[in-house]
Structures are given as C-alpha cells and as structure tokens.
C-alpha cells in the first residue's frame with residue numbers, strides 16, 4: 001500500500017477538516033484551460049512521480065509502449081467501485097494529469113449481435129423463425145444474430161467539472177462525507193495507478209516486429225498436367 005497521493009484519513013466528524021481537505025486538493029482542467037471547468041486531480045508528470053534517476057531513464061523507454069492498455073484495469077476497478085458515477089482520465093499536454101470526472105452508465109440500445117461478424121443491432125430477434133439474419137454478413141440461424149443476455153452499456157463521461165466553485169459552506173455533513181469518500185477513493189486509485197506504473201519499470205521493453213498476413217495472387221504451373 002503506497003501513500004503517494006493519498007493523505008492520512010480525513011476526520012469525518014469535523015466539517016472544517018473535510019472542507020479543508022476538499023479545498024486544498026490539487027485541481028486541474030477537465031477540458032481546456034480557457035473553458036474554466038476543473039476537478040480533483042494529480043500530476044503524473046514523470047518528474048513528479050518520485051522516481052530515482054534510474055527509474056526515470058527506464059520510464060522514458062516504458063512510455064514508448066502502450067501503458068494505458070495495462071493501466072485501464074486500475075481505472076476500471078475505480079469505476080466499478082464508484083458504480084459508474086465517477087471515472088478517471090488523463091488530461092493536459094501529453095496527458096500529464098489524472099483527473100476525476102463524473103460519469104454514468106447508459107444503455108447503448110443495442111439489443112442483439114451477430115455470432116459470425118459481431119455486428120450489433122438495435123432490433124431484438126427470436127420472435128419468429130429466421131428473424132435473426134445479420135444485416136451485415138447475412139448469417140442466419142445458429143450463426144446469425146442472438147439477443148444480448150444483458151444489453152451492453154457505455155460509460156458516459158461529463159466534462160462539467162466537480163466542485164469548481166468550492167462553496168462547501170451550505171453542504172450538510174452527509175454531503176461532505178460522501179464527497180470526501182469519493183475524493184479519497186480517487187487519491188487511492190491514483191496511488192494504485194502509480195504503483196502499477198512502477199511495476200512496469202521492472203519489466204524490459206523489447207522491440208517486436210509483428211507479421212501481418214496478407215493475401216496475394218501468384219501464377220503457378222497447373223498440377224493437372
């Protein structure tokens with residue numbers, strides 16, 4: 001358990017401590033600087049991560065790989081913990097900040113998908129025989145469309161900013177506690193992301209050449225002769 005971004009537990013019986021914590025938290029833009037919307041944030045610029053010079057050298061190499069492919073898991077965990085109400089995304093030039101955004105799960109209104117080509121469809125099927133033909137690849141029957149067991153949902157993220165006015169005076173203790181819970185969970189998720197990145201620095205970056213299969217036509221003597 002690392003405490004790089006998270007502070008010691010905030011006293012939830014004290015309005016002053018909670019407001020002080022929220023007011024004093026580092027903030028960053030949710031969109032562009034001219035838009036003015038801000039939210040709770042942390043800097044993840046390499047020189048702010050508390051790395052040794054050796055780790056820093058390695059970090060530049062690791063950044064050539066797709067690190068957010070790996071770190072997406074940490075963000076998914078946070079979204080699940082927040083039941084979709086909040087998420088974390090990078091913002092700023094070259095993504096130097098982790099920012100807290102409000103979000104919500106929304107149904108995509110896709111009802112079925114094709115078992116052959118995975119094309120999604122707004123229509124449910126299975127009401128009549130053969131009504132599940134895929135509009136894209138024409139597969140039908142066993143290979144055609146099937147209804148989703150759980151209709152897919154999508155996380156819709158708001159750029160509106162969180163507590164930009166910082167007018168906590170009128171907030172109830174309950175409201176303040178709920179907000180402190182979210183921001184503490186955010187801090188701790190940022191710690192997890194930083195730790196996962198530090199673990200990546202233990203790995204080696206190797207160059208890989210991938211082979212892409214390509215179809216081509218060639219002339220050949222006929223075997224029938």
Ligand SMILES: [Zn+2]
Nearest residue numbers: 114117134137
């Ligand atoms: Zn299809």
